[in-house]
Amino acid sequence: MPARPRRVASAVSALTPALARTARGLAVLLVVSVFTFLLTVLAPGDPAEEILRRGGTQPTPGSVARLRAELGLDAPLPVRYLRWLGDVLRGDLGDSYADRAPVAAEIVSRVPATLWLAALASVIAVTLAVVVAVRTVLRPHALDGRIALTLIVAAGAVPPYIVGVLLISVVAVGLGTLPTGGAGSPVAVVLPAFTLGLAGAATLLRLLRADLVSATRQPFVVLARAKGVSTARVVAVHALRAAAPAAIATASVVAAELLAGAVVVETLFSWPGLGQYAVSAIRQRDLPVVQAYVLLTAAGTALLLTLADVCAAWADPRIRGSGT
Amino acid sequence: MTRRGGAALFAAVVLFCLLTPLLSPHDPYRPDLARVLLPPSAEHWLGTDQAGRDLLTRTAAAGRASLLFALTVTAVTTVLGSAAGAVAGLARGRPDRLLGFAAMGALAVPGLTLALALTGVMGAGYGTLLAALVPLGWVSCALAVRTAVRQAAAADYVQATRSIGASGFYLLRRAIAPQVIGPALTVASGDTGRMLAAATSLSFLGVGPPPPDVDWGGMVNEAVPLLVAAPQLALAPALALTVTGLAIALMADALRGV
Numbered sequence: 001m002p003a004r005p006r007r008v009a010s011a012v013s014a015l016t017p018a019l020a021r022t023a024r025g026l027a028v029l030l031v032v033s034v035f036t037f038l039l040t041v042l043a044p045g046d047p048a049e050e051i052l053r054r055g056g057t058q059p060t061p062g063s064v065a066r067l068r069a070e071l072g073l074d075a076p077l078p079v080r081y082l083r084w085l086g087d088v089l090r091g092d093l094g095d096s097y098a099d100r101a102p103v104a105a106e107i108v109s110r111v112p113a114t115l116w117l118a119a120l121a122s123v124i125a126v127t128l129a130v131v132v133a134v135r136t137v138l139r140p141h142a143l144d145g146r147i148a149l150t151l152i153v154a155a156g157a158v159p160p161y162i163v164g165v166l167l168i169s170v171v172a173v174g175l176g177t178l179p180t181g182g183a184g185s186p187v188a189v190v191l192p193a194f195t196l197g198l199a200g201a202a203t204l205l206r207l208l209r210a211d212l213v214s215a216t217r218q219p220f221v222v223l224a225r226a227k228g229v230s231t232a233r234v235v236a237v238h239a240l241r242a243a244a245p246a247a248i249a250t251a252s253v254v255a256a257e258l259l260a261g262a263v264v265v266e267t268l269f270s271w272p273g274l275g276q277y278a279v280s281a282i283r284q285r286d287l288p289v290v291q292a293y294v295l296l297t298a299a300g301t302a303l304l305l306t307l308a309d310v311c312a313a314w315a316d317p318r319i320r321g322s323g324t
Numbered sequence: 325m326t327r328r329g330g331a332a333l334f335a336a337v338v339l340f341c342l343l344t345p346l347l348s349p350h351d352p353y354r355p356d357l358a359r360v361l362l363p364p365s366a367e368h369w370l371g372t373d374q375a376g377r378d379l380l381t382r383t384a385a386a387g388r389a390s391l392l393f394a395l396t397v398t399a400v401t402t403v404l405g406s407a408a409g410a411v412a413g414l415a416r417g418r419p420d421r422l423l424g425f426a427a428m429g430a431l432a433v434p435g436l437t438l439a440l441a442l443t444g445v446m447g448a449g450y451g452t453l454l455a456a457l458v459p460l461g462w463v464s465c466a467l468a469v470r471t472a473v474r475q476a477a478a479a480d481y482v483q484a485t486r487s488i489g490a491s492g493f494y495l496l497r498r499a500i501a502p503q504v505i506g507p508a509l510t511v512a513s514g515d516t517g518r519m520l521a522a523a524t525s526l527s528f529l530g531v532g533p534p535p536p537d538v539d540w541g542g543m544v545n546e547a548v549p550l551l552v553a554a555p556q557l558a559l560a561p562a563l564a565l566t567v568t569g570l571a572i573a574l575m576a577d578a579l580r581g582v
Contacts, residue, residue: 024428031429036441043445157569159521161528165544165562169555260437264525268548279529282444290444297437 156202
């Protein structure tokens, strides 16, 4: 049989679901963008009046009309939506009501802090989940594994800010070792990252453990064991690999949750990231900032979920090898 | 044993939250600047907070607000979600696809994002909280009910009932509903925990119920500036919420049969 057409066909068949998922992700994003745009329309009060009042001037009918014309608020809704979408696609997220500064610039300056926090939290979550899952499946009765399992599951049962408060009281106040807020020193990220990571670890651990247990009963794992592969290697390599795709799908959901949970953790630890910016904007009802935040979070989530699909296919030889 | 443990713990929390404000001689809301930050004593078992309010009474009153709100939202989302799931599960076709798309959209905006957006637009308040948390909560129940309805509708005894000429409503009420209530309640118990976490998180961010009402998240929010000087102010609501969260998680696990 000729090898080349088959390889092309398998590449196409591997791509089609990815394309379908991308298209679906784009459709969801479009709906989210309409919703985000409608936020300003549904909000009580006139944006032009709001801006003038926050600028410190008493709005008069004349000045409001002038600003409305300048902002393009008199155009029909679909036109305004398309204009807004065009601006967004060109990277213009509008100006903040509070200080009329461009929202995009402020967001760009804050993204590194949030990404750094979320990346570190993800590493902590994945490491904790994998280590504890493997340990508790290998040695179900070992005390250290059971204590770690209980602590992580308990951390998952309460919202992240509570975990943060408990961590601060124990580590920072009790032991007096780590800073509790700001980004002044390099170690300041440790407590917020752990707070965020623990929340993610709980979800991940629960699923990974269930998958690992069912994977250890699969025929190829039994075969590996019968060949004389050590128990540790069977669980850590064979079973973990089989459990990986489901865990990656979960990991993307967890990562998306981290993105959202960062809001709370950043506020608690005064971490100068996106979440803190969003929360202060929400308290002041600074709509362009709120809009940008919702849009970015939704876009980030869609991106994460699509990425996870691709990674899951790569991690599982049964999916990757299909068709060849 | 775990099942009883979770339920007993939850009952203890509810009793504490309901009885303490009734039995305590202190007002959980009225500030008393002559008694600011008192240490624990026979009169104030946990001491007083930065506005001179009894910490124990205030924690219980905040718990009453937190639990009442979480249970109300869960009741609303369970009813709405069950209705949507039942229609989608029975009718298939277009309603089913609509539910699928709505669920995907709701999941694309994770966690508190939607709640925060609505609060940013509408301002803080109970109405906003309800409008913000219902879209977050209905999906899980709708999907669980849809699956359960589909499974039940395919069962032989339902087919048999249908074959003797039973109407759609009769089928739903007598043959399908009994199979669906279990999964719906299981999801609802987990949702109560999620709604408790979400609602108190919003209060923690300062966009919860308007003062003087306060829930556990609001208490932590007030206590954060004093976290180093007076950690007990944050620890009391934090520990109360931890115990409640654990109790709900244990109950949900027991219902799920873990």
